[in-house]
Amino acid sequence: MNEHDRAAPVPTTKPPAAHEDSPHESELLLPGVVTEKISPARSAAVASRVGIVLGIAITICFVTGLISHWVQHPPPWFWWPANPVWLYRLTQGAHVVSGVVAIPLLLVKLWSVFPRLFARPLIGSPLRLLERGSIAVLVGSMIFQLVTGLFNTAQNYPWEFFFTTTHYAMSYVAFGALAVHLAVKLPVVRAALARPAAGSESPPDDAGVASRRGVLVAAGAAAVVAGVAIAGQSVPLLRRVSVLAPRSGEGPQGLPVNRTAHQAGVSEEARDAEYRLEVIVGDLRRQFTRAELAALPQTEAEVPLACVEGWSVSAHWSGIRLRDLLAAVGEYRGGDVEFRSLEQSGLYNRSVLPQSHVVDSSTLVALRLNGEELDLDHGYPCRLIAPTRPGVLQTKWLSAIEVRA
Ligand SMILES: Nc1nc2c(c(=O)[nH]1)N[C@H]1C(S)=C(S)[C@@H](COP(=O)(O)O)O[C@H]1N2
Ligand SMILES: [Mo]
Numbered sequence: 001m002n003e004h005d006r007a008a009p010v011p012t013t014k015p016p017a018a019h020e021d022s023p024h025e026s027e028l029l030l031p032g033v034v035t036e037k038i039s040p041a042r043s044a045a046v047a048s049r050v051g052i053v054l055g056i057a058i059t060i061c062f063v064t065g066l067i068s069h070w071v072q073h074p075p076p077w078f079w080w081p082a083n084p085v086w087l088y089r090l091t092q093g094a095h096v097v098s099g100v101v102a103i104p105l106l107l108v109k110l111w112s113v114f115p116r117l118f119a120r121p122l123i124g125s126p127l128r129l130l131e132r133g134s135i136a137v138l139v140g141s142m143i144f145q146l147v148t149g150l151f152n153t154a155q156n157y158p159w160e161f162f163f164t165t166t167h168y169a170m171s172y173v174a175f176g177a178l179a180v181h182l183a184v185k186l187p188v189v190r191a192a193l194a195r196p197a198a199g200s201e202s203p204p205d206d207a208g209v210a211s212r213r214g215v216l217v218a219a220g221a222a223a224v225v226a227g228v229a230i231a232g233q234s235v236p237l238l239r240r241v242s243v244l245a246p247r248s249g250e251g252p253q254g255l256p257v258n259r260t261a262h263q264a265g266v267s268e269e270a271r272d273a274e275y276r277l278e279v280i281v282g283d284l285r286r287q288f289t290r291a292e293l294a295a296l297p298q299t300e301a302e303v304p305l306a307c308v309e310g311w312s313v314s315a316h317w318s319g320i321r322l323r324d325l326l327a328a329v330g331e332y333r334g335g336d337v338e339f340r341s342l343e344q345s346g347l348y349n350r351s352v353l354p355q356s357h358v359v360d361s362s363t364l365v366a367l368r369l370n371g372e373e374l375d376l377d378h379g380y381p382c383r384l385i386a387p388t389r390p391g392v393l394q395t396k397w398l399s400a401i402e403v404r405a
Contacts, residue, residue, distance in 0.1 A: 029118045038115050041211040044192040047112040050219050051189065054105040055182065057098045057223075058142075062175045064095035068308060069168050071390060074354065082360035085387035086314075089306040092390065093231070096310030099149045100230040104222035106142055108215065131184050138177035145174050153230065153310045233311035252375040255305060255313050258391065261376045264343040266397045275381055277365075280402040281330035290381045294367060296320045296328065301362040307391035317385045319366035323359055326403065332358065336404045339384050342397040351393040352404075357386045365398065 022043040028035050070078045071088065081087065123129055148167055182189075197212055251257045261267045269275065276287040299321045306312035326332045336352050343349040357363050363386040367374055374380045379396030386394065 023115050023119060027119055028115060029120055029122060030115070035115075039211055041215045042112050042115055043212065044188055045195065045197045046212055046215050047109060048189045048192040049197060049216055050105055050109045050112060051185075053220075053223070054102055054109055055178065057102040057105060058175070058178060060094055060098040061102060062171055064091045064098070065168070065171055067091050068095060068390060069164075071388075072164075072308075072392065079356065080354075080388060082357045082363070082387050085301075085303050085362055087388040088390060089304045089312040092306050092308060092310060093233070093312060096149070096153055096233070097227050097231050099146060100153075101223045101227045102142075103146050103150065104226050105219060106146065108219040108222070110139065112215070134177050134180045134184065137173065138181050141170050141174035141177060144170055152308075153233070230310065233309075252377055253315075253370045253372055255315055255369070255378060256307075256311060257377045258307065259346070259348070259396075261380075261397065264341075264346060264349075264397065266342040267376065269342045270376060270380055270397050277382060277398055278400040279325060279329045280400065281326055281332060282403065282405070284330035286329045290367075293320060293365070293382060297324060298367070299324075299361075299364060301364055301385070301387075303362055303364075303385050303387050305385075305391050305394060306389075316370050317364055317366040318368040319364040319382065319385070321361060322353075322363045322365060322384075322386075322401075323361075325365055325401070326358075332403060338400075338402045338404055339395040339398060340400040340402070341395050342399045348392050348395065351384065351395045353384070353386055353389075353393075357389065360387060362387050365401070 022038070022040050067080075068088075068091065071080050074080070121128075123132070145167065148163060148170075152163055152167070197216060261270055275290060277293060278285060278287050297320070298318050300316065300318045302314060302316055304312050304314045322337070323332065326337075334355050336354055337358050339351050339353065341349040353363070364384075365382050366379070366385045367382050369375065369378055374383065379398070382398050383396040384394055384398060
């Protein structure tokens with residue numbers, strides 16, 4: 001007798017019917033007229049399959065979101081490579097696309113399990129209460145994350161709280177609730193996946209079978225459409241079909257502008273003949289005019305600008321390598337470097353660059369963009385451009401660069 005003979009279970013009940021995993025009338029706290037009309041597609045078969053794809057999308061979204069947060073607010077243990085230059089463009093593009101793809105999947109998933117919210121008993125045992133509670137937290141936090149994230153891609157903040165900290169904190173709630181939910185539902189998911197989505201014993205003309213397949217296909221199609229609609233923010237070929245991508249390649253010198261010189265209140269200072277860039281290395285400091293910066297050896301680099309909102313554009317920069325500029329003032333002995341902007345207020349008027357990026361050969365104090373003098377709105381007289389970093393940290397209209405002890 002081999003392994004298989006022993007393992008084969010003896011069927012004690014009748015073969016599974018097509019609707020076995022749909023909630024039964026008597027199990028629901030709903031009037032019969034309503035229960036009768038519940039589509040058989042609202043089943044564990046559909047919920048499990050959509051749930052798996054949704055779970056993958058959310059995991060990608062969570063991990064890439066953590067990366068983005070840590071790059072911007074690095075904990076002591078965090079290290080992020082400076083190469084390949086497109087790395088952040090990829091992770092942040094994946095973050096936004098996976099989040100947008102999750103929206104239709106979450107809607108289909110909620111639709112498929114909705115009748116079960118009325119399952120008897122409404123509360124029941126403490127364990128059941130826990131299960132229901134975790135679902136409430138899960139659904140609430142997921143909707144919150146996807147909606148706030150979507151608004152952020154449109155640079156629209158119709159709320160009072162500060163987006164990044166709230167979105168970050170809530171991601172742990174959402175992902176934690178997802179883990180609990182998956183653990184609780186694992187037996188149901190396994191059972192549902194063991195059966196074909198449509199149910200093997202069902203007659204071919206069964207309307208429920210057709211609609212289950214239909215719902216799965218529609219969910220997949222909606223997810224693809226949603227993904228394509230936003231991906232054009234980062235994928236040039238998709239730009240024309242990306243209706244959800246608000247900023248893609250438009251703006252002076254082929255790059256979108258998030259904050260203009262006028263909005264930042266730097267138009268005059270930036271063009272002033274008295275402009276100086278101050279570079280501080282330890283006890284040594286030196287001021288550079290724009291002409292002096294232009295007279296230093298210039299380096300070219302292809303480095304994408306990748307905004308946290310999801311849009312990204314590859315660009316050709318030219319300027320002074322940061323490490324060369326520091327060396328023109330004093331010896332760089334390691335440590336973070338702070339960049340300050342002419343901009344007085346505003347969240348992004350300074351940034352801190354870690355050592356891994358300070359010494360990288362494609363980190364520039366850029367003077368030119370795509371073959372032209374840097375546009376005022378892109379940071380004239382000079383700006384920071386470093387690889388694998390979010391746009392918010394690519395400080396424009398630099399006034400000072402300081403090596404922190
Ligand atoms: N001083 C300053 N620099 C800034 C910003 C800002 O508001 N002020 N915005 C940042 C953001 S959010 C992005 S995405 C990039 C966009 O650069 P661009 O406007 O040249 O495309 O600039 C960054 N640099
Ligand atoms: Mo940005």
